[in-house]
Amino acid sequence: MNRARIAIALLISVSLTGFSQAQTTPKMGAIGDSLLDEHFDQSEVGVNLGYSKNAFEILVDTGRIDAGSTNPGGWGDTRGTGYEYNWALAGSTTQSLIDDGQHTNLAAQASTEGIGKAVLIVGSNDLFPWAPPGGVVTNLADSSGPYQSIYSNLLDQGTINGFANAAVSRVIVAAGALRDAGMDVVVATAPEYGITPFAQAFYPDAARRELVDDVMQQYNENAKTALTQQGIPVVDLYQLTKDIWGDNTSPNGNGDFMVGNLEVNKLGTGGVDYSDVLAGDPFVPTDATTDAFVHDGIHPSTLVNGVFANLFLEAFNQEYGDSFQLLTAEEILAQTTPSIAGQYDGTSPIVLPDNATYSSYIASAVPEPGTCLLLAVVAGWGYRRRDTILARASSRSMTKQ
Numbered sequence: 434m435n436r437a438r439i440a441i442a443l444l445i446s447v448s449l450t451g452f453s454q455a456q457t458t459p460k461m462g463a464i465g466d467s468l469l470d471e472h473f474d475q476s477e478v479g480v481n482l483g484y485s486k487n488a489f490e491i492l493v494d495t496g497r498i499d500a501g502s503t504n505p506g507g508w509g510d511t512r513g514t515g516y517e518y519n520w521a522l523a524g525s526t527t528q529s530l531i532d533d534g535q536h537t538n539l540a541a542q543a544s545t546e547g548i549g550k551a552v553l554i555v556g557s558n559d560l561f562p563w564a565p566p567g568g569v570v571t572n573l574a575d576s577s578g579p580y581q582s583i584y585s586n587l588l589d590q591g592t593i594n595g596f597a598n599a600a601v602s603r604v605i606v607a608a609g610a611l612r613d614a615g616m617d618v619v620v621a622t623a624p625e626y627g628i629t630p631f632a633q634a635f636y637p638d639a640a641r642r643e644l645v646d647d648v649m650q651q652y653n654e655n656a657k658t659a660l661t662q663q664g665i666p667v668v669d670l671y672q673l674t675k676d677i678w679g680d681n682t683s684p685n686g687n688g689d690f691m692v693g694n695l696e697v698n699k700l701g702t703g704g705v706d707y708s709d710v711l712a713g714d715p716f717v718p719t720d721a722t723t724d725a726f727v728h729d730g731i732h733p734s735t736l737v738n739g740v741f742a743n744l745f746l747e748a749f750n751q752e753y754g755d756s757f758q759l760l761t762a763e764e765i766l767a768q769t770t771p772s773i774a775g776q777y778d779g780t781s782p783i784v785l786p787d788n789a790t791y792s793s794y795i796a797s798a799v800p801e802p803g804t805c806l807l808l809a810v811v812a813g814w815g816y817r818r819r820d821t822i823l824a825r826a827s828s829r830s831m832t833k834q
Contacts, residue, residue, distance in 0.1 A: 459755070460518065460547055461498040462616075463489050464535040464607060465554040467523035467732060468624075468670075468741075471515040475523045477729035484770055485703070485720045485727050485734055488741040489519060489552070491768050497746065497757055501546070511535055518548055526558045527603040536607035540614035550753075551611045552745055554670065556623030556652055559600050560645055562632045580626070583648055584641045597652040604656050608665050617753045619745055620660055622671035625649040628678035630700055630707050630730030642681040657796050666752040667796040668744045676786040677725075677737075691784035692736050693762030693777045695723050703728035720769045739765030740783060747791035752798060759791075 463469040471490050473483035492498045493516065501517025508514070511522040511533050520535040530536065542548045562580040579596065582588050588596075604620065611618045626632045627642035636642050653671045660667050678699055679686040690697045701724025705716040710728055718728035725737050733741070739760055746757040762783050767774040785791075 458496065458499045459550055461492070461500060461550040461552065462518035462539045462542060462548045462611075463500070463521045463552050464530060464539050464611075465521040465552075466525040466530075466558050467521075468554045468557070468621075469519065469521035469552065470513075470523045470525075471519065472727075472732070474513040474515040477727070477732065480718060480728060482727055482729075482732065484718060485732075486738060486768055486770075487733070488738040488745065489516075489521075491735070491739055491742045491760070491765070492745070494768065495760060495764055497742075497760075498550070510538070518542060518546065521554075524558055525555055527555050527600040527607075528559075530555050530607055531603050536610040540610045540616070543611075543614035543616050549616060550749065551616045551618050552621070553604070553608055553611070553618065554621040554623065555604060555607070556600060556649075556656070557626060559596075559623075559652070560626065560649055562626050562636055562645075579648075580636075580645055583645045584636055584638075586641070586644060593648055593651075597648060597655060600652050601656045601659055605659055605663065608660060609663065612663075612665055617749065617755075618665050619668060619748045619752070620656070620665055621668045621741075621745075622653040622657060623649065624670050624674040626731070627681045628674060628684070630702055630726060634707070634711055634730070639681040639684075646681055660798075661796050662799050664798045664800060666748055666798040668748045669794045669796060670741065670744070673740075673744065673785075673794050676789065687786040688788075689784060690725075690786055691781065692723075692739065692765055693783065694781040695736075695766070695773070695776060697736055698722070698724045700725065701734075702726045702730050703734065721771045721773050722769075723773075735769045736765060739768060740785070743783070744791050744794055748795050751792060751795055 467475060468487060469489045472485050472487050473481070473490070475482045486494065489500065493500045500519055503514060503516055504512070505514055511520050518539065520539050522533065522535070525533070525535070539548070539551060560580045560583070583593070608618055608620050625646045627646050632642060649671065657667045657669065675686070677686045677690050678684060686699065690699065701722065702710065703718035703720070703724055703726065704722040705718050705728050707730050709716045710730065716728065720735050722734070723736060724734055726732065727734055743759045746759050749755040750757055762781060763774055763777050765783070766772065766777050
């Protein structure tokens with residue numbers, strides 16, 4: 434209903450006045466896991482990830498969005514020291530997101546802070562590939578258990594279905610709270626860990642990793658269908674990562690992945706030898722590289738996150754009529770620290786696998802029937818009102834003659 438009222442108001446205003454508004458930087462919030470929690474507020478393998486940036490940070494640093502101020506002293510909640518409107522927390526699952534109230538905290542800021550947009554990524558950590566000591570876990574209540582249990586083929590399909598359906602339900606609750614608060618919401622599907630250097634190191638059997646991927650695909654497809662039917666668009670990060678890295682049993686993806694003239698090293702890890710990281714040997718990671726991952730072999734690098742950021746921007750443009758300028762290859766390269774923009778040839782574009790477009794990874798929202806009816810009525814009223822005004826003007830003109 435909130436979206437219907439907004440759309441009606443816009444139609445009436447445009448029909449009668451044709452107004453223009455000064456452009457302001459839109460306020461955007463976030464909920465979810467480490468894919469949105471600021472890298473400067475995270476540490477992995479004993480090294481802070483602050484030498485790199487995720488998609489949300491890039492959107493802020495390039496001036497596309499306003500996420501509020503940071504708080505070096507800490508907010509005392511899931512925001513840590515990060516942005517005021519970013520409630521995402523590294524390690525979050527669909528359950529912990531709800532338990533921590535990320536969705537309700539951000540929803541409350543719609544009215545108190547005037548936040549009009551929100552992004553959500555969660556679900557990957559519901560199947561995080563930790564291998565707990567002492568053997569195989571068979572209890573799904575153990576947060577470290579599902580990946581290993583599915584990898585070991587210990588769970589029946591009924592249990593898996595229940596696990597996936599519960600996760601989908603929680604995402605719908607979270608996204609719905611933001612939508613009902615009046616925000617434009619974009620949700621991303623959850624990438625699967627099997628393609629990461631980390632998972633490949635600890636779970637070397639590709640066919641078994643694919644069993645876990647089947648569950649992640651089930652979760653993502655069900656979430657995408659449910660969300661779009663409720664009027665919430667979805668960006669398919671899961672499919673994009675599949676196209677970049679391929680399946681567990683058929684790696685390497687669909688062709689080159691280029692940011693400008695620079696080819697992304699799909700299994701590179703922050704400029705370091707990943708075996709040194711695993712062995713605990715000294716290493717010094719860097720962001721000034723074309724590697725696809727940071728040193729932990731889990732989180733995407735700045736280059737990959739720049740492409741993720743563009744996918745969000747395109748979704749807002751396509752689904753909500755925004756006019757965000759997408760990041761250029763040069764802008765993304767300039768976000769690395771130190772910047773590698775000097776290696777850019779000045780003309781080459783971003784090339785997605787198979788030369789795909791961003792739009793091909795966006796699942797459009799299905800408008801609610803009531804919203805469609807209201808918009809049709811208002812559109813008709815607008816045309817009738819216009820015709821009445823024109824008729825009156827013509828009548829006055831004839832009278833004066």
